[in-house]
Amino acid sequence: VGADLYGEADAALLARVASFIGPQVALLVTAAGHGELTPTGESQRADYLAQAALPLATGTELGEVTRRVRDLAAGFIPFEHLRFAIRLSEGDRVVLMEPGEKRPLPDLPLVPVSGTPLGEVLKGERAAAFHIADGESRLIVPLRVGGRVHGALILGAGTPALLREGHLAPAQQLADILAPHLELLRRAALLPQPFLPGWKRTQRN
Numbered sequence: 001v002g003a004d005l006y007g008e009a010d011a012a013l014l015a016r017v018a019s020f021i022g023p024q025v026a027l028l029v030t031a032a033g034h035g036e037l038t039p040t041g042e043s044q045r046a047d048y049l050a051q052a053a054l055p056l057a058t059g060t061e062l063g064e065v066t067r068r069v070r071d072l073a074a075g076f077i078p079f080e081h082l083r084f085a086i087r088l089s090e091g092d093r094v095v096l097m098e099p100g101e102k103r104p105l106p107d108l109p110l111v112p113v114s115g116t117p118l119g120e121v122l123k124g125e126r127a128a129a130f131h132i133a134d135g136e137s138r139l140i141v142p143l144r145v146g147g148r149v150h151g152a153l154i155l156g157a158g159t160p161a162l163l164r165e166g167h168l169a170p171a172q173q174l175a176d177i178l179a180p181h182l183e184l185l186r187r188a189a190l191l192p193q194p195f196l197p198g199w200k201r202t203q204r205n
Contacts, residue, residue, distance in 0.1 A: 045076045045173075048072050048073070048076045049173055051072050052068075052069045052072045052073060052174065052177055052178075053177050055068045056178070056181045062101075062185060063099075063100045063102045064100070066097075066100060066101070067099045069099070069174075070099040073174050077155060077163075077167050077171055078162040078163055078167070079139075079156060079157050079162075080156060080157045080159075080162075080163075081155075082098075082099060082153070082154070082156075083096050083098055083153075083156075084097040084098075084153060084154070084178075084182060085097075085111075085118055085122070085152040086143070086150065086151040086185075087151055088105060088106070088110070088190065092112055092113055093110040093113065094110070094113055094118070094122070094151065095109065096154075104189060105185065105186065117129035117131055117138075117140055118154065121140050121141070121149070121152050122152060128140060128141045128142070128168050128172065130165040130168060136157065136158050137156065137164070138154065138156045138163075139154070139155045139156070139163055139165075139167060139168060139171055140152050140153070140154050141168060141171045141172045143182055143183070150179070150182075150186055151179075152175075153174065153175040155167075155171055
């Protein structure tokens with residue numbers, strides 16, 4: 001192209017165009033780095049899910065198991081953080097557990113969820129939820145066992161273009177594998193504490 005074909009006005013116009021398309025190109029580059037431009041096929045996703053089921057079936061240390069499942073899930077869902085919301089009662093409060101958490105569920109703080117997308121999923125008012133809040137995309141699917149919802153799997157990404165509503169289906173598949181194991185943990189947390197050696201029951205009049 002001849003050097004005399006463009007002037008200062010053209011350069012200014014190109015600079016303005018670049019300012020508009022620059023953020024979009026950045027999102028595309030970021031998405032490519034996370035594998036978003038080459039969606040995981042059904043067979044590859046099934047392989048990841050099978051790998052996630054193995055540590056749940058054979059692992060004995062929940063913290064390490066949930067970390068392993070998180071790492072495997074990142075192979076087919078582009079999230080940046082993962083949490084489990086677990087109900088310990090029929091109220092509007094849950095405990096939020098991170099992968100690798102070692103504290104017993106009753107020792108975790110209760111968080112109110114009434115009036116939130118998480119609360120709506122837990123109540124069965126929504127089958128799942130996807131929304132963008134504070135510049136972050138969040139995806140919520142229920143942890144369900146025997147037709148009842150006992151918690152939720154929460155995925156988030158600070159780059160909203162990465163995690164989208166189209167990831168609800170694979171997230172639900174992951175949640176359905178996790179749910180029975182987390183339900184065992186939840187039920188164990190609801191059992192009465194065992195008596196210490198030397199204690200005995202007393203009958204109240």
